[in-house]
Amino acid sequence: MRYTKNIGLLFIAITVFLAACGSNSNKELVEGKTNVVTSFYPLYYLASEIGGDNVNVVNLIPAGVEPHDWTPKSQDLTIASKAQLFLYNGAGLEGWTDDFLTGLPKNSGLVAAEMSKGIEMIHGNPEEDEHEDEGHDHDHDLDVDPHTWVSPKSAIIMAANVRDSLVQADAAHKDEFEANYKELVGKLEALNDEFETKLATAPHNTIVVSHQAFGYLARDYGLKQIAITGLSPDAEPRPQDLLNVAKLVKSEGIKYIYFEELVSRDLANTIADETNTELLVLNPIEGLTPKQEKAGEDYLSLMEQNLQNLLTGLQ
Template sequence: MKLRIRHLAILSLSSLLIAAGCGNNNNNATTNASNATNAPAATTEVPLAPVAEKLNIKVSFYPMYEFTKNVAGDLADVEAMIPAGIEPHDWEPTAQDMAKITAADILVYNGAGMEGWVDQVLDSASDSKLVAVEASKGLQIIDGFEEEEEAPAETSNANAKADEHEHSGLDPHVWLDPALAIQEVRIIEGALSAAAPENAEAFTANADTYVAKLEQLNQEFKDGLRDTKRKDFITQHAAFGYLAKEYGLTQVPIAGLSPEQEPSAAKMAEIVDFAKAHDVKTIFFETLVSSSVADTIAKEIGAKSAVLNPIEGLTDEDRSNNLDYLGIMRLNLEALKLALNE
């Protein structure tokens, strides 16, 4: 931890020397008093305590900013690398971004495949003091999937496996489950405390305050989703697997983990059939990407479309309404309660 030492403060203390004499010689008394008055002032140097420099923390995208800022408080400068309003799945850092991260004390990222650029950044920062914090490390990560693609008729048998439902690895959207968000906050707290142990008590107190809010949010989700009429919901983007698992729901995604992915015609027909069979009246889409796929299916079955926000970044509207993670999650809860009780 770097320390910046303030200049030593110099305090001037005036000494008043009182002459004491005996006898009856008034001239000697006056001379002694004059000499005492003109004596040089004594000085004492009192050093101030060293002031710890704030941690310089870079984070990948909005949820990591929200969690880290609530733990750090005023004891760190926290900056999100992915700008607000930008879809983070395919964001790549510029050379300037790389330099910023390399110069930081700490990089906080979600992990589980969310930030594909992290390995490159960490390789380039191998000789720096940068501490990388994977907020999802140690959590139970579930498998994700990408939408199947139809192979052309002329495709050979060897390549016909493109028709199959292929797994894409891991689902990174752990922050959408408040119970897992709590664990991410605690992981961040531990990393900050290790980096600046002199502030560990403050980081713990800040984390405790924020975790209490997340625990309240978790309870609201439990209470609000416990007795809904239905348990399945259709989403344009497969971002809500953790939330569904935590609260006993079933996510039916139109497309896979990438919000930009276009579903095949077969998948669209499958979703339409499911929606009709289960009398689904709401198709969820998300912010930061086009709602055209959800709107198409909603029109086909006579349903409506509505937002279920994966909180991958704040929109201009979110910011103008002073919304944060907690506020958007409560909007998600209300949207789910309406859809699941239609």
């Protein structure tokens, strides 16, 4: 069978994902400001934009560390115990949250808030039933898709949650938080409008991605996500999964395979070689690379780049 050509190489190429999840923010508290601890980069971005000069945002998960696997150290607990607010995504992304909060000193005034609250969750893989009879069976270790922030529609909801949490922690600066929120959400709504308008006219709607991180993006903008690996970054596809992805790419005339910059591209690259397709970046924005941070990239600019690459790949 022609699709078996590189399957051995594909399995050799399976590696542990190293999606980065944080800005290189200093883990230091600042007196005279509301100290906000965030679990990973998207929340760090939202809290920084909405909080402005009145807050000091500390991001827990360092760059280069996958959020599903990260666990806090004692110094992280110490920092959080002296902060006023802890923002985490929820939806199963940070499996350490319950133990972390339980470990706080009893006199800690830290308020914890889940930022994915209010988003309609995706349970498992919506394409699962369609592909199971073909042998394309993803991991079942996560009941809920936690990658809410990858859709601008979800980011708008999360921004409101961040604003509300900041107001709860620091009511004296409610007006400033509200003004910053309105400015940010205007940009997010413009981004959402651009995604809706431009993706609606794309000739195709199927994206083949290395990691099943784009379910909310696909749901909200009429796309169909086919993932090489599942919801959990360390999930490993079976040989039959890889054969089916290759067959699908050929049968649907797909021209591009999407990979993530902070993750090994070996699987995507080998499928691209097998199917004579090209590679493009689709960034789940779990964190910034040092190069992106130095260049002043942020959630908005990276989502703009995602849209351009989607439009290229869906031609």
